[in-house]
Amino acid sequence: MAGNFKNNRHFQNLKTLFRLLGVYTKMDLMWFLRDTRYCLLQIAADTISAAAAVSGVFLLSVQFGGIGGMNENEILFMLSYATMVDGVFMIFFAGSNTGSISRVIGRGQLDHAVIQPVPIWIQLITGGFSPVSGSSMLVCGIALSIYSIQRLHLNVSIMWIAAYLFSVICSTVIIVSVTYIVSCLAFYAPAAAEEISEVARDLFTSLKSYPLGGTSWLWQTVFCTIIPVGLAAWFPSSILLFQRPNGVFGGVRFPALTSAVAAVVLIAATLLFKKGMNYYAKNGSPRYSGFGHR
Amino acid sequence: MQKTVRPDTRALVIDDVSKIYMQWQRSGRIRDIIKNLRHPEKKEIKALDHLSLEVQRGEFLAYAGANGAGKSTTIKILSGILQPTSGKVEVFGRSPSTERIELMKHIGVLFGQRTELWWDHPVITSYQWKKSVWNIPEEIYERNLKMVTELLDLGDIIHTFARELSLGQRMRADLGMLLLHEPEIIFLDEPTLGLDVLAKRQMIAFLKRYNREKGTTIVVTSHDMDDLEEMAQRIILLSNGRIAFDGSFDALRQAQDSLCRINITTGDSQRPCLEDMKYIRSDGNVHVFEFDRSQNGMHEILGELAHVNGIEDIEIKKAPIEEVIANLYLSWKNPINQ
Numbered sequence: 135m136a137g138n139f140k141n142n143r144h145f146q147n148l149k150t151l152f153r154l155l156g157v158y159t160k161m162d163l164m165w166f167l168r169d170t171r172y173c174l175l176q177i178a179a180d181t182i183s184a185a186a187a188v189s190g191v192f193l194l195s196v197q198f199g200g201i202g203g204m205n206e207n208e209i210l211f212m213l214s215y216a217t218m219v220d221g222v223f224m225i226f227f228a229g230s231n232t233g234s235i236s237r238v239i240g241r242g243q244l245d246h247a248v249i250q251p252v253p254i255w256i257q258l259i260t261g262g263f264s265p266v267s268g269s270s271m272l273v274c275g276i277a278l279s280i281y282s283i284q285r286l287h288l289n290v291s292i293m294w295i296a297a298y299l300f301s302v303i304c305s306t307v308i309i310v311s312v313t314y315i316v317s318c319l320a321f322y323a324p325a326a327a328e329e330i331s332e333v334a335r336d337l338f339t340s341l342k343s344y345p346l347g348g349t350s351w352l353w354q355t356v357f358c359t360i361i362p363v364g365l366a367a368w369f370p371s372s373i374l375l376f377q378r379p380n381g382v383f384g385g386v387r388f389p390a391l392t393s394a395v396a397a398v399v400l401i402a403a404t405l406l407f408k409k410g411m412n413y414y415a416k417n418g419s420p421r422y423s424g425f426g427h428r
Numbered sequence: 429m430q431k432t433v434r435p436d437t438r439a440l441v442i443d444d445v446s447k448i449y450m451q452w453q454r455s456g457r458i459r460d461i462i463k464n465l466r467h468p469e470k471k472e473i474k475a476l477d478h479l480s481l482e483v484q485r486g487e488f489l490a491y492a493g494a495n496g497a498g499k500s501t502t503i504k505i506l507s508g509i510l511q512p513t514s515g516k517v518e519v520f521g522r523s524p525s526t527e528r529i530e531l532m533k534h535i536g537v538l539f540g541q542r543t544e545l546w547w548d549h550p551v552i553t554s555y556q557w558k559k560s561v562w563n564i565p566e567e568i569y570e571r572n573l574k575m576v577t578e579l580l581d582l583g584d585i586i587h588t589f590a591r592e593l594s595l596g597q598r599m600r601a602d603l604g605m606l607l608l609h610e611p612e613i614i615f616l617d618e619p620t621l622g623l624d625v626l627a628k629r630q631m632i633a634f635l636k637r638y639n640r641e642k643g644t645t646i647v648v649t650s651h652d653m654d655d656l657e658e659m660a661q662r663i664i665l666l667s668n669g670r671i672a673f674d675g676s677f678d679a680l681r682q683a684q685d686s687l688c689r690i691n692i693t694t695g696d697s698q699r700p701c702l703e704d705m706k707y708i709r710s711d712g713n714v715h716v717f718e719f720d721r722s723q724n725g726m727h728e729i730l731g732e733l734a735h736v737n738g739i740e741d742i743e744i745k746k747a748p749i750e751e752v753i754a755n756l757y758l759s760w761k762n763p764i765n766q
Contacts, residue, residue, distance in 0.1 A: 150563070157560035161546070161553060246544065248509045250561055251532035415511040415525065417449065418504070 150252055154260035162229070162266045173267050180224065180270040187220070188213040188278065191343045202368075203347025207285045208375055214278035215302065215374070216343050216367035221272025222306045225265055232262030233310070233331070236317035240328030244414060254411070255404075286375070294374070301370035304396040308362050309338050311399035314407055321410030342366035358391060362399065365392050438518075439485045439613050439645040440506060445515030447476040447501050447669070475501040476512070477669035485612075486643040488636075490656035493666030494757045499649040500539075502666075503615045506647070507537045519613060533562065536611030540618035543602055545590035551601045552586045555608060562609040569608060576604035579634055596627030603631065607638070613645040620655050628652075632659050653753050665753070680753075681746060690717045690729070693741035700736045704728060713740075 166173040188210075195201050195209040204212065227233030231243075235258070238244060247257050279298075283290060316334035320327040341363040346354055357364035370392050453469040463469070475498045483489050493499050504510040505517055508524035508531065517524055522531045538544070545554040559569045577583055580600045585593055593601060599619060606614065616635075620628045636659055639646050650656050656663060657677045665673040665680075673680055689708070692700060692715045699710055704724045705717035719729055733739065 153560055153563070157557055161549065161557065164553060165548070245504075245509050245539075245542075248528065249507055249532055249537045249544075251529050251563075252561055253529065412511075415509070416513075418510050 147253060147256060151256050151260060154252070154256060155263050158229070158260055158263040159265050162264045162268075166266045176267055177270040180268075181274055184217050184220070184271050184274040187339070187343060188217060201348065202345025203377075204345045204372075207282060208371070208377075209345060210278070211282040211286055211375060212345060212367050212371035213343055214275055214282045215298075215305075215371045217271060217278055218275035218302050219305045219309065219342075219366055220339075221269070221275040222302060223309060224268040224271045225263065226259065226306075227262045227310060228268040229262035229264040232258050233313065233335070234317075234329075235314055236320035236327055236329065236331040239317065239320035239410070239414070240324040242324070242418075244411070288375075298374055301374060301392055304392045305366045305370060307396040307400055308365050308392070309335070311396070311403040312338070312362065314403040315399065318403075318406045318410040321413050337361070338363055338366050342368070344368070347372070359395065362395050365395055439483045439487065439520065440647075441516070441518040442479055442481050442502070442506075443516040443518075445476050445479045445505065445512045445517060446474065447498070447505065447510065448513045449473040449475055474669045476505075478515070479666075479669060479671065480515075481664060481671060481674065483645060483647065485645055486639070487645055487662060488639045488660045489645075489647045490660035490663040491647055491649045491666070492651070492653065492656060492663060492753070493672075497666040498669040499666060500617055503537070503539075503617045503647070503649060506615055507535065508532070533609065534612045536606040536609070536614045538602055538606050538614070538616050538619055540599070540616070540621040543590060543598055544605055545598065545601055547591045548589060550587045550589055551582065551593075551605075554590065554601075555586075555605055558605055558608050564609050568610065572608045572610060576607055579637070580604045581630070596623050596630075599623060599627065599631065603634070610642075611644065613647070616646065616648040618650055619648060620650055620652055628655060635659055667757070687746070688719055688721055689745050690719065691715070691741075691743040691745075692717065692733070692736075692739055693743075695738040695740055698738075700739070702732055702736070704732055 191201075192206070192210055192213055195204070195206040200206055200209065202209075223233060231237045238247075244254075247254055247261075250257060288294075313331050313334040317327070317331045319330055341357075346357055346364050346368045349357075354364065358369055373392075449472075451471045451473050453471050454464065455469075475496075477498075479498070479502070491499055491502065501510065505512050506519055506524060508528040511525045519531055520534060524531055545551060546557060549557075555573060558564070564572075577586060580603060582600060582604050585597050585601060588597075590598065590601065603619070619635075620631060623631065632655060635646060635648070638644060646660075648656065648659060661676065663673065663675070663677055663680060664671055690705065694700060694713050694715065697710070697713055699707065699715050702717055705719045708716040708718050710716070733742065
């Protein structure tokens with residue numbers, strides 16, 4: 135039985151996943167040790183970026199005594215949640231363009247992935263893992279979360295922390311999956327869609343830090359389903375703060391909506407990426423075919 | 429690495445494989461805007477046209493052809509990067525498209541115009557990365573690392589960033605990385621592209637030795653026929669996705685055996701006037717002509733030369749392999765003019 139389990143494909147994949155996370159951790163740490171100055175500069179730039187991302191909306195909420203149905207402390211909590219989500223994204227997808235997958239597809243660089251004896255999905259999850267150089271945003275997120283929780287006098291239990299972490303993972307899955315869904319266009323239009331991942335991510339970067347409580351039920355529905363930017367920070371934060379958002383999702387309790395949408399977009403991203411890979415295998419990348427290089 | 433490949437299988441089998449690409453045709457005219465949106469004009473390109481071939485274990489195969497002949501497409505299909513439009517491909521009895529992960533443990537692929545090295549890391553880091561990704565046992569990794577470091581003279585560059593290497597150094601480092609998991613078949617797509625003479629010599633010598641000593645099957649594509657002839661025992665020439673020639677280099681020469689070159693050294697730099705021969709070039713007092721033995725017998729050529737004054741020396745030899753191939757390419761491209 136034990137032998138069968140060890141030979142099981144899923145067990146082997148799991149082993150490979152952790153082995154590769156280990157090697158990318160080592161490579162990232164080596165970069166820090168070798169080029170400490172540049173690595174510190176990157177960490178500093180990420181920290182400033184994190185501060186800039188939250189300060190605008192926070193200052194607005196201070197000026198107006200809260201916005202979008204949230205007071206300034208709740209806004210701060212939502213912003214810390216958004217920073218946490220960005221932090222997780224940065225740690226897993228900042229390196230090797232795995233978070234900007236349309237670049238990899240559009241440049242014909244998936245060839246490098248195909249000739250490795252590892253499932254593509256494992257390569258995509260591990261290839262950008264940067265726990266050292268990509269950690270600054272997460273550290274900021276943790277610090278900001280602790281500060282905002284203290285200001286809110288929240289009664290934090292183990293269950294609440296588990297729900298918080300689960301929400302953060304689901305929100306990250308939503309951002310990554312939507313980015314991948316949009317990026318699949320690069321399979322069909324490699325030159326035109328090479329940078330489309332950034333456009334998809336920008337949608338979340340620019341909108342997720344705004345509370346949607348003040349918008350109509352229609353927009354809330356749109357932003358929590360079709361364009362799920364509301365699930366990247368506002369909706370899960372509201373649920374974690376024991377608030378009932380307005381509109382059609384007022385009766386929804388965590389983790390139903392965030393996790394359900396995360397599952398749907400993850401499945402859609404997987405299917406579309408597989409379809410795109412098949413198209414790639416049939417047609418190649420026109421920019422790298424024998425009929426003309428980039 | 430653990431060998432799971434059956435020993436009795438041929439290294440690779442390509443059976444009736446076709447690969448068709450579609451190319452959009454753009455006119456760039458205003459009146460075609462609607463047409464380009466609704467029904468864009470597409471042209472069918474047959475990169476491979478019912479191609480069939482087999483390669484035995486331990487063979488060193490040169491795979492040549494003009495630009496667009498289908499060389500790189502074949503390598504990509506054999507590596508599982510592309511799927512054929514029709515036909516069957518097997519590498520060690522496995523299908524590259526459906527058994528990719530298992531197969532990649534046994535094959536090595538190197539594209540001359542790209543690198544598998546991590547750009548912002550020293551070469552040794554890329555090697556350690558490969559060890560983890562391919563799950564190469566420590567003992568085998570150390571043994572192969574030592575071997576490639578020695579044979580490819582990597583000692584001086586192993587701790588250098590890949591982005592700081594010259595092209596020749598990078599190719600050596602890439603080749604070293606390729607061999608760390610002891611692949612049983614190697615696909616090299618234009619590995620000598622852009623290399624200087626010394627780097628080329630080193631690479632060719634290494635590949636020949638590796639093939640001879642390890643019995644590894646090697647398939648190499650290149651435009652440099654002299655390099656291919658030096659490396660491989662067998663050559664397949666592709667033309668428009670079909671095999672135009674499959675055999676040894678000697679057999680290829682015989683196929684074009686009638687083409688001869690004659691170097692005539694004269695007392696002065698004036699070129700002799702010879703009606704039955706095609707003038708190629710002059711280098712000082714040495715004038716190079718070409719003639720076809722099937723059209724002009726040797727006695728006719730010598731007879732014509734006997735009437736030329738001032739000849740100091742004559743050297744007759746077979747045309748260089750590059751010329752033979754160039755003529756073949758030309759004849760395939762313009763069959764009517766030949």
